[in-house]
Amino acid sequence: MRPISRTVTLPVAALAALLAGCSSMPSLSDLASVTGDKVLGLVTPYRVEVVQGNVLTKELVSKVKPGMPRAQIRDLLGSPMLADAFHEDRWDYVFTIQRQGAPKQHRKVVALFEGDKLKTLEVPDDLPSENEFVAAINTFKPTGPAPKLSLTEAERKALPTPAKSAEPTQEPIGPVRTYPPLEPRT
Structure with a gap:
């Protein structure tokens, strides 16, 4: 029997040690779950927003009454x-959303x-109104007061009146075409 040379044994032992170390190495998702949403406590990975289904709110559902047709x-x-073929009398409206920074x-x-x-x-009892739904998915939190969206009556009166056009209406430029009526005359 021939002895195994050191040139073969040393690389095999090193490879076995490296492979054993890889099995105990945590994955990036494990590191992210341990430290919140950050990988290695430093970087927040981008998470794709996943929206599936129909957004149903209290306002929409309140319009539905028993006895309405499909x-x-x-x-x-x-x-x-x-809409299952085996349960023709049942429709399921499922909605899921997963946004970064929102539950x-x-x-x-x-x-x-x-x-x-x-x-x-x-x-469900926790069905939100439209405003509650928008607030729940809004991850942009502005600082300072909300922007003003309309004018007061005093501000409207202070606006200058638009200047009236002094030009009379112009005649059409180019050939004037006439078309036959769409319906036959009786």
């Missing part, structure tokens, strides 16, 4: 996220039908 429900709430939101509204008419609409 087409009208689809017009008001949009197409359901899940993840998940809501589910279920519409149950009898034939073509709405029987009930199962709405």
Whole structure:
């Protein structure tokens, strides 16, 4: 039997030690979960915003009444996220959103039908109004007072009146065309 040379044993031992060290090395997602959203406590990685489903608010859901046909429900709430062929009398409206700097939101509204008419609409208790929804996903927090969006009556009166045009209306430039009527004359 031939002895194993040192030139083979040393590289094999070094490779085995390196591979054993790799199995205990934490991944970037492990480091991010340990230190919050930052990797190695320094860098915040970009996270893709994921929005799925229909945004349903208290205002939209309040327009839906039992007895409405499916087409009208689809017009008001949009197409359901899940309309199962095995449960034809049930539509599921699922909404999820995950934005960086805002908590993840998940809501589910279920519409149950009898034939073509709405029987009930199962709405979660935490369904927000439109203003609450916008405030919940708004990660931009401005500093200072909110901008002024309209003028007061005194400010409107202080505006100069627009100058009236002294030019009379001009005749059309180019050839003037006439077209036959769209409907036949009787």
